[in-house]
Amino acid sequence: MHISPVCVYLLLLVNFAYSGRVMRKMKEYVHRAQHQRAKEHLLMRATSGKAHVNDIKEGVIHQPLDHFAGQSSETFPQRYFINEEHWDRPNGPVFLYIGGEAAISTYSVMAGHHVAMAEEHRALLVALEHRFYGTSINPDGLQTKKLSYLRSQNNLADLVAFHQFISQTYGLSHKNTWISFGGSYPGSLSAWFRGKFPHLIYGAVASSAPIKAKLDFSTYNKVVGESLMNEAVGGSEKCLGTVREAFAAVEAKLLGAIRRRLCTIITNASEAFKQEEEAYDRLVKLVKIYQDRAGESCLQTSFAQSVQELNDTTVKPSGVGERQWLYQTCTEFGYYQTCENASCPFSRMLTLQAQTVLCPLLFGVSQSSLASNVAFTNKYYGGDHPLTHRVLYVNGDIDPWHALSMLRNGTAKADKDRAILIGGTAHCADMSSARSGDPPTLTEARREIEMHVASWLKSATWEHL
DSSP states (O other): OOOOHHHHHHHHHHHHTTTTOHHHHHHHHHHHHHHHHHHHHHHHHHTTTOOOGGGOEEEEEEEESOTTOTTOOOEEEEEEEEEOTTOOTTTOOEEEEEOOSBOOOGGGGTSSHHHHHHHHHTOEEEEEOOTTSTTOSOTTTTSHHHHTTOOHHHHHHHHHHHHHHHHHHHTOOTTSOEEEEEESHHHHHHHHHHHHOTTTOSEEEEETOOOSOEEEOTHHHHHHHHHTTOGGGTOOHHHHHHHHHHHHHHHHHHTTHHHHTHHHHHHOOOHHHHHHHHHHHHHHHHHHHHHHHHTOOOOOOOHHHHHHHHTOOOOOOSSBOHHHHHHHIIIIIEEEOOOOSTTOOSOTTOOHHHHHTHHHHHHOOOGGGHHHHHHHHHHHHOTTSOOOSSEEEEEETTOGGGGGSOOSOOSSGGGTTOEEEETTOOTTGGGSOOOTTOOHHHHHHHHHHHHHHHHHHHHHHHHHO
């Protein structure tokens, strides 16, 4: 039985409404799903004699801890992967896969739509892990003092140094056209890297990229609610209504309202009450299905335990970096998925206050500073009006993150086709390798992406003559 990302989100809301762990667990789920799809694709390729893991080069480049502090000599190890299998030496293009808030792996240069395009265009594939995630971190890197070096600006500087390192290692020149790829936060990095360093990156694909920082991201749950009504992905108005009823019942139980009106419940035989209880029971069954598939038992939702887990500074070399990403939301992006207005069909316990209180508790970042931190990010990168050229923004219309991305085409000739919105698809769907069961809208979107990349490479060739 397949459980859609929207269903998983609903299940996680039940488990984590109080502790504020929805976003982090959703990221873990997406990361695991992408990893599994890549693994399945490689197994299929291996049967045809392609894609050998042993052909992938893994290495480390030692980067300055702070690119903007000239007096500091501190460094950290940053992991990268290289796949030369498809490369047309010496002048073939370079496809850069940008890592984000999770560890990268050999799959980053062995599977995915960017790898299929690299095979077609004979490109060198390189991937760089984001600073302070995966193994790209010093043993003391999760201590609050060291986290001050975890900023997107420093990571863009890492990408510049990595560009220089690869160019020197392989003797590259201006004839080697660089195209960057990324999805979700790395999608934003892909766009920003092209925007800030256009002399290094010729074109960029930014998939599901939330380029606008937003403190109170209430629109997230609004889009999820709309997706529950989307018939193209199995939704309906009845589905949304049932979800509202179920979460109202969950919240009532969590707040103890059931005990205060015990006699009323026992004697109440109204149709409305029966529907509420039926909706709640169905949601409980859905949770059980998810937990069985994920191999998880009932999870602790204690706020105190959540704080304790996030205060753990032990470096974990795999998966999503929860502590690191929360720090970035406090200091740069916000992205807090709240449910305080009437359009939200879920628990009203998902408040901005409940989520942002972690910033001072864990990192000493005051709640009063969060708005200015978000404002600085938008001013520095341009928010949803970025000064980017030759960047392709790709989004799915049932992906809540598309609300913070670029959805409009530009007026200039070079950017008149810069946005692709895919009907009926979710987060970063276009980045996966093509499969027989893909919806036609996704297949067509991949064709459009391929056309843009091919056009960029062609125009770059003419410019380099």
